[in-house]
Amino acid sequence: MEDGFTLYTENAGMASVREAISRRMKRDYNVNVPINRILVSAGAVSALNLALLSIVEIGEGVLLPDPAYPNYESLIRMQGAIPVFYRTKAENDFLPDVSDIEKRITPFTKEIIINSPSNPTGAVFTEEKSQQILQLAKEHELYIISDELYDELIYEGKHISPLSADPSMKDHIISIFGFSKVYAMTGWRLAYAIVPERLWGVMCKLQEPVTTCAPSISQKAGEAALDGSKDFVKEMLDIYKQHRDIACDLLKQYHMDFITPKGSFYIPIDIACTGMSAKEFAMGLLMKQKIVAAPCDTFGPSGKSLIRICFAGDIEQ
Numbered sequence: 001m002e003d004g005f006t007l008y009t010e011n012a013g014m015a016s017v018r019e020a021i022s023r024r025m026k027r028d029y030n031v032n033v034p035i036n037r038i039l040v041s042a043g044a045v046s047a048l049n050l051a052l053l054s055i056v057e058i059g060e061g062v063l064l065p066d067p068a069y070p071n072y073e074s075l076i077r078m079q080g081a082i083p084v085f086y087r088t089k090a091e092n093d094f095l096p097d098v099s100d101i102e103k104r105i106t107p108f109t110k111e112i113i114i115n116s117p118s119n120p121t122g123a124v125f126t127e128e129k130s131q132q133i134l135q136l137a138k139e140h141e142l143y144i145i146s147d148e149l150y151d152e153l154i155y156e157g158k159h160i161s162p163l164s165a166d167p168s169m170k171d172h173i174i175s176i177f178g179f180s181k182v183y184a185m186t187g188w189r190l191a192y193a194i195v196p197e198r199l200w201g202v203m204c205k206l207q208e209p210v211t212t213c214a215p216s217i218s219q220k221a222g223e224a225a226l227d228g229s230k231d232f233v234k235e236m237l238d239i240y241k242q243h244r245d246i247a248c249d250l251l252k253q254y255h256m257d258f259i260t261p262k263g264s265f266y267i268p269i270d271i272a273c274t275g276m277s278a279k280e281f282a283m284g285l286l287m288k289q290k291i292v293a294a295p296c297d298t299f300g301p302s303g304k305s306l307i308r309i310c311f312a313g314d315i316e317q
Contacts, residue, residue, distance in 0.1 A: 011204040013040025017219040020226040029164040042211040044178040044191040051174045056081045063112040066300035094121035098132040111143035117150040120308040122261020130160040146175045152182045154263040171196040188218040243311040265312040272305035
């Protein structure tokens with residue numbers, strides 16, 4: 001095995017795609033990111049795993065939203081760390097209450113995971129909420145892992161990347177972006193993380209025994225996506241918004257309890273009035289109506305009475 005800078009750059013990703021990512025961060029977020037802070041990974045889950053491995057020790061706590069992408073909790077537990085959920089409630093548009101988060105911080109808390117736009121709720125952080133989270137992390141010396149996979153899929157509002165909201169926090173923020181959602185490149189297994197400079201070499205070393213590197217053909221495709229025209233992204237966003245509005249109109253007709261998502265392509269629906277668990281309801285929907293919905297009890301403790309539908313399919317569906 002090679003070592004030193006050669007190994008780092010090979011595992012970090014091709015220079016050309018990292019340069020494209022650097023251009024993208026400057027163009028879209030006015031953030032100057034040198035390529036030795038960019039790690040290209042085989043999917044966002046890989047980047048999340050490397051971020052946690054580089055920061056969290058056994059027994060330390062990681063704050064994560066409830067409900068949230070299930071792999072957050074799985075990755076935390078795999079490392080012997082402790083997941084600590086903070087609620088995001090429908091009555092607050094599924095945005096977190098920062099005072100509630102602060103109550104959950106202990107001397108063993110190492111970092112906080114945030115996700116905007118959110119899977120499964122479709123919540124989009126406001127600028128005020130972003131600043132509150134950043135201030136909280138700063139006061140308690142926490143790292144922030146910011147999952148920004150859906151950053152360009154927003155219908156109302158705009159995406160606030162923590163890196164652009166407070167550049168002084170760059171040594172405590174890991175922002176993770178990807179190609180699966182915005183560019184519909186799910187099977188290409190490609191994502192990237194903007195990381196503190198001091199963690200870059202560590203994460204490159206960790207990537208070697210985990211996935212070694214992202215596929216080279218995927219990296220070239222990602223480079224083309226980043227530097228190419230964005231017309232199709234806007235077209236896709238317009239289609240998703242049309243799908244969202246149709247889905248919400250149908251749910252209103254049937255008096256379903258839901259919050260209109262401002263981003264991503266999911267709608268969480270409260271089915272508590274049925275008296276059924278999320279899993280029971282989802283299975284019944286599948287078997288009787290041939291409709292697929294995700295039971296949100298896998299997304300966190302508060303998801304026991306929620307199901308998640310996806311409106312990214314064809315309009316006929």
